[in-house]
Amino acid sequence: EVMTCHWDGYALNRNNYRLFHDVETDRLVFMPHGLDQMFGVFRSTPTSPIQPSEQGLVAQAVLTTPEGARLYLQRIATLRTNLFLEDKLTNRVQELSRRIRPTLAAYGENLAAEHDAHVADLCQRIVERARSIAEQLSTPREPIKFDDRGVARLSGWKPRITSQQRG
DSSP, X not given: OTXXXXXXXXXXXXXXXXXXXETTTTEEEEEEOXXXXXXXXXXXXXXXXXXXXXXSHHHHHHHTSHHHXXXXXXXXXXXXXXXXXXXXXXXXXXXXHHHHHHHHHHTOHHHHHHHHHHHHHHHHHHHHHHHHHHHHHHSOOOOOXXXXXXXXXXXXXXXXXXXXXXX
């Protein structure tokens, strides 16, 4: 969900999912649905963080532990390298588009042209997302460091005073 910017799913919004109990493995499997706003549509962008504020209880429980956070980033990196390949993803989108387009064109060339524009936009968002994930993985967030007294020093922070606060 995070990789595809599926902001309206379980992890980011506690929405659009079902749980399936696989009796053979005795595991619960999250099954996403409602995947209509992905790759930076509506409440996300292709540059959305790969370490967002999780809303789902299971996601929070895993990602708030150091080991869970480490394994999560490791899995994101593996998926980005082996599966989340922009050329393969955009080629598949184009392939499916070519199959759909003749039917749309039969109902009107304007409809087919609108479809073409949406496909081009989706492909661009996929490319941007893949690049953003790679960039975020290459510059991981530094953990907060505390000194012996338990104080963490802020860096790069500047106070912002508005005219209302000046008195």
